[in-house]
Amino acid sequence: MPLLEMKHITKAFSGVYANEDVTLSVEKGEIHALLGENGAGKTTLMNILFGIYQSDGGEIFYKGESVRFKSPADAISHGIGMVHQHFSLVNRMTVLDNIILGSGGKKEVLDRKQASEEICSLAEKYGLFVKPDELVGSLSVGEQQRVEILKALYRKADLLILDEPTGVLTPQETENFFHVLRRLKDEGHGIIIITHRLSEIMAISERVTILRDGKSVKNLVTLNTTPEELSAYMIGRPLSPKTEDRKKTSKEAALSLEGVSLSKKRAGKMALDHICLTVYKGEILGIAGVEGNGQKELAEVITGIRKHTEGNISFDGSAIDSRSVRERFHKGISYISDDRHMDSLVVDMTVTENMILRTYNRLPFSKKWILDYKKAENRALEAIEEYGIRTSGKSGTRTPVKLMSGGNQQKVILSREISKEARLIVASQPTRGLDIGATEFVHQTLIRQKNQGKSVLLISADLDEILTLSDRIAVMFEGRIMGILNREEADVFKIGLYMGGVTEEGGRP
Amino acid sequence: MNHMKKWKAIEVTEIAFLSIAMAAILILLSGADPLTAGRMFFNGIFGNASGFGEVFVKATPLILTGLGCSVAFRTGFFNIGAEGQFYIGALASAWVALNATGVPGVFRIILAIGCGFLFGGLWALIAAILKAKLGISEIICTIMLNYISMNLLGIAVRTFLMDPAGSIPQSEKIDASVTLLRFLKPTRVHTGIFIALGAVFFVWFLMEKTTSGYEFKAVGFNKRAAACSGISVVKNIILSAVLSGGLAGIAGAVEVLGVQKKLLEGISGGCGYTAILITLLAFNHPGGVLLVSVLFAALEVGANSMQRQMGVPSAIVDFLIGFIVLLILGRELLTGKMRAKEGK
Numbered sequence: 085m086p087l088l089e090m091k092h093i094t095k096a097f098s099g100v101y102a103n104e105d106v107t108l109s110v111e112k113g114e115i116h117a118l119l120g121e122n123g124a125g126k127t128t129l130m131n132i133l134f135g136i137y138q139s140d141g142g143e144i145f146y147k148g149e150s151v152r153f154k155s156p157a158d159a160i161s162h163g164i165g166m167v168h169q170h171f172s173l174v175n176r177m178t179v180l181d182n183i184i185l186g187s188g189g190k191k192e193v194l195d196r197k198q199a200s201e202e203i204c205s206l207a208e209k210y211g212l213f214v215k216p217d218e219l220v221g222s223l224s225v226g227e228q229q230r231v232e233i234l235k236a237l238y239r240k241a242d243l244l245i246l247d248e249p250t251g252v253l254t255p256q257e258t259e260n261f262f263h264v265l266r267r268l269k270d271e272g273h274g275i276i277i278i279t280h281r282l283s284e285i286m287a288i289s290e291r292v293t294i295l296r297d298g299k300s301v302k303n304l305v306t307l308n309t310t311p312e313e314l315s316a317y318m319i320g321r322p323l324s325p326k327t328e329d330r331k332k333t334s335k336e337a338a339l340s341l342e343g344v345s346l347s348k349k350r351a352g353k354m355a356l357d358h359i360c361l362t363v364y365k366g367e368i369l370g371i372a373g374v375e376g377n378g379q380k381e382l383a384e385v386i387t388g389i390r391k392h393t394e395g396n397i398s399f400d401g402s403a404i405d406s407r408s409v410r411e412r413f414h415k416g417i418s419y420i421s422d423d424r425h426m427d428s429l430v431v432d433m434t435v436t437e438n439m440i441l442r443t444y445n446r447l448p449f450s451k452k453w454i455l456d457y458k459k460a461e462n463r464a465l466e467a468i469e470e471y472g473i474r475t476s477g478k479s480g481t482r483t484p485v486k487l488m489s490g491g492n493q494q495k496v497i498l499s500r501e502i503s504k505e506a507r508l509i510v511a512s513q514p515t516r517g518l519d520i521g522a523t524e525f526v527h528q529t530l531i532r533q534k535n536q537g538k539s540v541l542l543i544s545a546d547l548d549e550i551l552t553l554s555d556r557i558a559v560m561f562e563g564r565i566m567g568i569l570n571r572e573e574a575d576v577f578k579i580g581l582y583m584g585g586v587t588e589e590g591g592r593p
Numbered sequence: 594m595n596h597m598k599k600w601k602a603i604e605v606t607e608i609a610f611l612s613i614a615m616a617a618i619l620i621l622l623s624g625a626d627p628l629t630a631g632r633m634f635f636n637g638i639f640g641n642a643s644g645f646g647e648v649f650v651k652a653t654p655l656i657l658t659g660l661g662c663s664v665a666f667r668t669g670f671f672n673i674g675a676e677g678q679f680y681i682g683a684l685a686s687a688w689v690a691l692n693a694t695g696v697p698g699v700f701r702i703i704l705a706i707g708c709g710f711l712f713g714g715l716w717a718l719i720a721a722i723l724k725a726k727l728g729i730s731e732i733i734c735t736i737m738l739n740y741i742s743m744n745l746l747g748i749a750v751r752t753f754l755m756d757p758a759g760s761i762p763q764s765e766k767i768d769a770s771v772t773l774l775r776f777l778k779p780t781r782v783h784t785g786i787f788i789a790l791g792a793v794f795f796v797w798f799l800m801e802k803t804t805s806g807y808e809f810k811a812v813g814f815n816k817r818a819a820a821c822s823g824i825s826v827v828k829n830i831i832l833s834a835v836l837s838g839g840l841a842g843i844a845g846a847v848e849v850l851g852v853q854k855k856l857l858e859g860i861s862g863g864c865g866y867t868a869i870l871i872t873l874l875a876f877n878h879p880g881g882v883l884l885v886s887v888l889f890a891a892l893e894v895g896a897n898s899m900q901r902q903m904g905v906p907s908a909i910v911d912f913l914i915g916f917i918v919l920l921i922l923g924r925e926l927l928t929g930k931m932r933a934k935e936g937k
Contacts, residue, residue, distance in 0.1 A: 389821050410823030421821065430815040441811065441822045445804050453803050
């Protein structure tokens, strides 16, 4: 008898199927991978299982009995635990308090001592080492994840749902995390792991269910499959081989940073600590690192959104330290932010209006004080044509950007930021949240820029992306550059060490 | 899209029906016959020229303050201070009209209105700087400044602007050559209405056709993205706030020069607060502000007629306005939720 069976699950939103006849079964002691592109329906399926949504049709059997969870609390009480991609922890409370939060049981008085013992024995059993008295806010991301898993186990979860659990981990942390998963499996827990990383599926799972366009298209035993087969099922066609040739980089510097620092508002720590970095013309320089180690600050200091507190930045041979965001843009520094909705788009405005966000105050879009919407509209139409942007709406260029898909939103940003005049593109997580097709498009666009002699500073938490695109790779840790590796000498292990703040001999911290 | 239009149509009829029903109930409660009251209501508005003209007299300050609020709301500056800016504008223009005796008629009018704009704008600037530079809530600041300005005016009409011949706290009458022409006698309609209509066009043009309007919009919707694209958030917030206060200041000046012809306490009649409702109901659109202002003014004129003729309290209108606003905002919330549920 399987631990969980979801049969013929169907769920539609406004007549569009998010899940259609999806079937999934998980055994006790099995790690089951749920694979699919963005929008394939993975999250919807898990939200139905966890009681966040109610399905329109189909049945769920858990431990042999037919169930229908009305709320997450209902699912939790039946023994299902979910670790979301963005943790739900209270930073200013201790590990212990976070774990027992909301699971008070029937007793009137909290028995922290007993809870603590219970948690310690759970931690011991599964290798989830955390200190119960530490504040969650002071833990690393990997440790916080362990707290989340402990939280689920403390609530007696037999089935764990893990949503993109490795996105924020270093390769070493991922390895540790996999050890934990194997132990959980050996103890008879069922685990559903949602991911789009094929290598991890191959490494950890027993079986894979692949979703595409809301349907479960295939169920495979991992041992009998290959990453190529998985990706073919996932996107419905084989991956196109990387055809773009790479041109050699020039010796001429485009951007150089000398001892650039940025002090944090609070605490004594530096957000950026004496960064020295050069990006050459025709080069893609990758910045690897666990998120939150100063990458965002680096991008913002270069684009002028924040002013560095120490050091010099020069672009194309002239100092730009005191230049404004707008001046830097017109000198050729453009920016694709990791936070599309906050930094790069005004989502309530139309495609046209977003297209001229950088240039609305210049010819041809305006003369003196008067805007020429006609010209702007034409510009938008050109971009829609050139980039194949789908505006998903009859209003075309007047569609508010918030109604468009992530991939199409990103294309709006690309077409705006990668103009003829752009000479350095600071691209931060440019493919986050995009499906494989859109990701390929972004990658090819960036390589084309490089081949035209432009420079790209590519910041990404996705190591595969960094390794495929970059000419050189710099690794950031706590606001410092731990080392810079050439394309040829870069390997995951070395980068992983740098990402964790370890410098081996010969490194250039 | 069609879906939304359908919703809108249903909403409008529903809200109209509900508010008429509510009005009837209230009139019944005050012991009058709703049908006769209704007749008196419309009679007050359309029955004679002076009543009809009064609609536009009352609409003029509402349009100007409403436009003021809509300009500020565009950048996300929630200006609750139109009332105070109105007072300061009225005070400044009255002072100029009474004291700048060296300046001949028409020019003194222009100067007085200009000063109304200037000081109303400066009054809003205080809150704008506190918000833009220090992040202090503009809502609190502008409300507090309302009290200050109210009492400033109170001090003025008891001291340096007090009519030396009278004993009531108000200024002496402004010379007829410095007042706004009443061009449709016997109605009280004065040239201030053209200033208001001009302002409607100006604000529409500014919002829809200029780079400043574009910047306001970008800043209002997403300050962060505006800043990341090189648009100055501070500059635009301050600019919109000053313009907003200036428009309310003009409203004050026009009320002094066109209607009251002197400065007195309570001169705004609360129109600085009504303006906020008007802007909300007009979805920030200048044309909408014009329309809603005229409607509100007509309601008031009609209600006054009901009160005069039948003793039905005109406060019913304030009640109704509040009721309508709640209905509309509640409806928004409801449909918004339903749409979110369908869409997610």
